[in-house]
Amino acid sequence: MAKTFSLEIVATDRIFYKGECEHLVITAIDGLLGILAGHEPLVTALPAGELKYMVDGKWRYAAISDGFIQVMPDKSVILADSCELPEEIDIKRAEEARERAQEKLRQKQSIQEYYQTQAALNRAMNRLKVSQKHFK
Amino acid sequence: MPNMREIRERIESIKQILKITNAMYLMSSSKLKKARKSLEATEPYFYKLQETIESVLEHTPHTRQMYFDRRSSIPPEKRKKGYIVITADKGLCGSYNHNILKYTEQELAKSADISNCYLFIIGQVGRQYFNNRNRNSSKASVDGEFLYTTQNPTLYRAMEIAQLVLDKFESGELDEVYVLYTDMVTSNLQETRTVQLLPFERRHFGKAQDGTMKKLPKASFLPSPEEVMSHLIPNYAKGIIYGAMVEAFCCEQQSRMTAMDAATTSAKDMIKDLSLLYNRARQAAITQEITEVCGGAASLNK
Numbered sequence: 191m192a193k194t195f196s197l198e199i200v201a202t203d204r205i206f207y208k209g210e211c212e213h214l215v216i217t218a219i220d221g222l223l224g225i226l227a228g229h230e231p232l233v234t235a236l237p238a239g240e241l242k243y244m245v246d247g248k249w250r251y252a253a254i255s256d257g258f259i260q261v262m263p264d265k266s267v268i269l270a271d272s273c274e275l276p277e278e279i280d281i282k283r284a285e286e287a288r289e290r291a292q293e294k295l296r297q298k299q300s301i302q303e304y305y306q307t308q309a310a311l312n313r314a315m316n317r318l319k320v321s322q323k324h325f326k
Numbered sequence: 327m328p329n330m331r332e333i334r335e336r337i338e339s340i341k342q343i344l345k346i347t348n349a350m351y352l353m354s355s356s357k358l359k360k361a362r363k364s365l366e367a368t369e370p371y372f373y374k375l376q377e378t379i380e381s382v383l384e385h386t387p388h389t390r391q392m393y394f395d396r397r398s399s400i401p402p403e404k405r406k407k408g409y410i411v412i413t414a415d416k417g418l419c420g421s422y423n424h425n426i427l428k429y430t431e432q433e434l435a436k437s438a439d440i441s442n443c444y445l446f447i448i449g450q451v452g453r454q455y456f457n458n459r460n461r462n463s464s465k466a467s468v469d470g471e472f473l474y475t476t477q478n479p480t481l482y483r484a485m486e487i488a489q490l491v492l493d494k495f496e497s498g499e500l501d502e503v504y505v506l507y508t509d510m511v512t513s514n515l516q517e518t519r520t521v522q523l524l525p526f527e528r529r530h531f532g533k534a535q536d537g538t539m540k541k542l543p544k545a546s547f548l549p550s551p552e553e554v555m556s557h558l559i560p561n562y563a564k565g566i567i568y569g570a571m572v573e574a575f576c577c578e579q580q581s582r583m584t585a586m587d588a589a590t591t592s593a594k595d596m597i598k599d600l601s602l603l604y605n606r607a608r609q610a611a612i613t614q615e616i617t618e619v620c621g622g623a624a625s626l627n628k
Contacts, residue, residue, distance in 0.1 A: 200374045202481055202568060203367045219557065220549050231545035233382050235557030258558050260378050261545075267378050269371065269565070271481055302489065 193227040196265040197243060199252075201273040206252070213244040214266065216259060225261055232261040236270065238309070238316040240323075251276055253320035255313045276325035279317050288314035330611060333604040337597055344593040350418065351586035358579035364479075365510065365576045372569035379562055383526075385545035391555045393492075393526045397501045405501040407437055408444045408491060409466075410523075410567065412507040412574040413452030415476050420585035422516070422578055423451045426508055429518040433506060440466050444500065446491070448571070449476040479575055484568035492560055495524050507570040508577040516577045521570065523563055 197211035214225040217239025225232075238255040257270030291311035299307065397405060411430050414423050430452075434443055443466035447453045456468045472490070474483055494500045503524040509517045547554045 198374075200371050202371045202565070203364075205370050218548060219553070223548070231385060232548065233385065233545050233554055233558075234548040235554050235561070237557075256557075256561060258554070258561060260382055262381070267374065269375055269378055269561075271561075271564075302493075306485075306489075 192244075192247075195225075195227040195229075197268070198265065199241075199254075199268045199270070199273055201254075201270050203272070206270075206273040207243070209245070211243045211245055211266075212247070215242045216268070217241070218259075225266060228263070229261050229266075231263065232259075234259055236268070238313045240316065240320050241268075241273070251320060251324045253279060253317050255316070256309075274317070274320075276321045276323070279321040279325070281318065281321055284314045284317040284321070288318065330604065330607045333600055333607060337600050337604065340593050340596050340600070344590060344597070347586045347589040347593060351583060351590055354419075354579050354582040354586060358576070358583055361572070361576040361579045365572050368569055368572045371565065372572075375562065375565045375569070379558075382545070382558070386547070386551060386555070391526075391552050391559075392496060393524060393555065393559045396525050396527075400501060403437075403439055404442065406442050406444060406499065408446060408494065408500040408503045409433065410446045410448065410487065410491065410503070410505045410570075411452050412476060412505075412570060413447060413449035413455075414578045414582075415450045417451060418585060419578055419582035420588075422508065422581035423455075425516075426506065426518055426574075427452060427455055430506055433504070433520060434466055443467070444469060446472045446487070448472075448474045448487075476571065476575055476578065479568060479571035481564070481568055484571060485564050487567050488560060488563040491523065492563060500524075505567060505570050507574045509573050510577050510580065513580060516581065521566060523566060526559060 192212040194210040194212050196209065197214060198208050199206040212227070216223050216225070216236060218234045219237055223234070235258045236254060236256065238253075241252045241254050242249050243252075244250070252273050252275055254268070254270040254273045257268060259266060259268045288311060291307050291314060294307045295304070295311065409430065411426065413426050417423060430445075434440055437443055445456055445466050445468045447456060447468060453468065453473075456466070460466075460468060474487060491500065491503050495503060502522070505521045505523055507519060507521075509519045511517050
């Protein structure tokens with residue numbers, strides 16, 4: 191049995207996961223990051239991306255949108271706006287969101303609007319990617 | 327003894343009001359159920375966020391990040407303060423609106439120069455209240471383009487609000503930002519509260535219970551503390567605003583429900599009292615009529 195550390199994933203609408211975890215892989219702002227038990231203290235921000243964690247030798251996947259992670263010697267905490275299992279993702283809704291965002295990007299927007307739309311597009315694409323990869 | 331017709335009309339009108347208050351009671355109780363559910367879902371995030379930020383800041387090395395900028399070059403009384411105030415969109419919810427407005431007034435009164443205060447009001451009632459006040463005398467300025475509703479708070483709305491105040495802070499239009507909202511302590515106890523959003527104050531955090539600074543190992547920040555903070559703080563602001571909005575909405579529904587319940591009960595009491603009065607008046611009228619008839623008959627027999 192691999193060494194475990196306690197992991198807590200909290201989304202704005204629920205506690206997504208709370209328990210032991212053997213291995214955690216997250217998408218941080220500058221790339222993938224793997225975390226095992228006994229990782230050094232670390233704080234980093236998470237953009238919309240894929241997340242996987244291993245419980246009892248099995249990988250579990252989730253799609254998360256903006257948040258951050260705090261890794262402490264005894265536990266790790268991920269706080270995110272939303273966190274979904276691949277099977278929970280509403281593909282139709284995500285596709286609609288993607289199209290809406292793409293449509294908006296073609297129009298003239300202020301810089302702020304542009305960033306917001308781009309963020310929305312990223313979230314939608316990420317949802318689609320995760321659900322297509324792990325849930326068929 | 328009041329007129330019978332008057333009493334009847336009064337009873338009728340009370341019955342009409344009773345119908346309205348009762349309908350509002352039912353509506354707010356079903357809305358409250360929904361709001362409670364979302365509050366329960368959000369609360370763990372809200373508290374965890376505060377707790378985690380606190381512990382993150384304990385491990386943060388000193389940074390020159392702009393959100394930490396305390397604007398020490400500006401004297402305290404000259405600093406522009408922004409207040410995000412969460413009120414209801416409608417009235418008829420007991421003392422809920424009154425409490426938060428009064429609380430806001432108190433907060434505003436604390437600052438040395440009220441013309442340096444900027445209000446961002448979520449909810450129709452507060453907006454109207456402060457707009458009316460402003461017409462009378464020069465007071466804190468209300469952002470007229472800040473139009474957000476309190477109904478069914480969404481993360482997206484919170485994000486927009488957070489973005490707006492962060493932009494204003496960055497550009498120097500605001501030097502301090504506070505959120506004023508009503509917190510649901512228990513289902514019967516509500517409390518108005520202030521949370522300081524910006525600048526990010528480390529002295530709120532980073533102190534142990536006994537007041538001494540904790541010595542903690544520095545955590546590493548990827549890619550750099552500044553970079554992480556510039557992501558983390560907008561996220562934090564969004565989370566705090568969203569949490570406050572959810573709390574306030576739940577409080578609003580709760581107080582509306584209580585107020586409408588009380589109104590319905592007292593309407594029923596009034597109807598009871600008035601019908602008693604009505605019956606008495608009717609009885610008196612009948613008695614009088616009989617006396618008159620008897621009197622008339624007796625005078626004929628003479």
